Amino acid sequence: MKLRDENKIARIYKATLKLVKATGLSGVTMQAVAKEAKIATGTLYIYFQNKETLIASLFQACIKNSQGSFFKNYDAKAPFKVGFHTIWLNVLHHRLLRFEESLFIEQAFHSPYIDEQIKVEAKKMFEPLKELLARGKKEHLVKDVDNFWLTAFMIGSINEISRRVNYYNKKLNPEVIDLNFQLCWDGIKA
Amino acid sequence: MKLRDENKIARIYKATLKLVKATGLSGVTMQAVAKEAKIATGTLYIYFQNKETLIASLFQACIKNSQGSFFKNYDAKAPFKVGFHTIWLNVLHHRLLRFEESLFIEQAFHSPYIDEQIKVEAKKMFEPLKELLARGKKEHLVKDVDNFWLTAFMIGSINEISRRVNYYNKKLNPEVIDLNFQLCWDGIKA
DNA sequence: TTTATAAATGAATAAAAATTCATTTAATTT
């Protein structure tokens, strides 16, 4: 019996992300995905029931992937600023390195392919960050502002950095990264 | 001779924006637009040569529209903080009130419908803000950071506020708006 | 009024995209 080439799902995801970056979600056709992934169109339907399933599965994979990266090396017991800096850098690096995924998440979020259920899950992504900010407020290091807005502030500014790096292919170096962190830090600090 | 109903273009734009919010750009079909605008499909082609033209025209209209709002009541001669606050509020209000347009711009930006030329134009939108920030730096009120990153910081955090207000239909009141401004202001100030 | 002209219509057509399926290929088991 011929075995499934499990590596194929990764190829399909990669192809889809590449197409989303190049043409947006509206440019993603099953034929184009198959061609990019160098498989036959029919093969797509062995791995995914239909287009909706493909998009929804990739969406969940991207969310999971983000969660993994954001809190890598994060130690909840480290001093507040250390922890905050770690997460800030992790989010930035993830967005920069996996810009296609961020783009896909944004576009898929507003497509008919993703249902409410999945969106609710996606929202839980930043729980550990919210806990850290709560602690920062207790320690009087962070402004007394609702976590909802503090995270919006942090994530929003990071997203825009990565968007601009990618759109205008601006280069980042450690010094510039530091300056950008300082903007965010001065914003949230009490 | 029957005259063109110029109001129809506005109806078409409105319908397109509504559909983009509901289903993303990939859900925008000419039939759906026509139905939503309560005109016949053929009529769409009287006003726009084809789908690409419709999307590109709306994109330009949205950009122009933004430019108008962002610098409304802005006085380049007012004290720095006053001017900055005015623009910050204008951008926020525009994003909140015309969220569908922001969404459309984001999605269209990465679609095959918008060519490089138009994107370059869109980039010039924030020129007056950059001038203001340059002045702020001269007056030692603003951190010595490249305007590119200062605007990214400001615009990114505002965008995320409006995104969250719309996604999670969180309410904003003047007090919360002030808190959010404070985050941004403390971030950029020297 | 009548005529002329362009807008508006929506069914028909063309084009593009999603999905299926009969056939082939490759790996595993007997």
Place this chain on the structure above:
DNA sequence: AAATTAAATGAATTTTTATTCATTTATAAA
């Protein structure tokens, strides 16, 4: 090495979407 099984293929089919066009409708000018 034959039989078995599921993966892989890609052309054919179905479905959806873009675009056209013959016809109707409304308005301005004659």
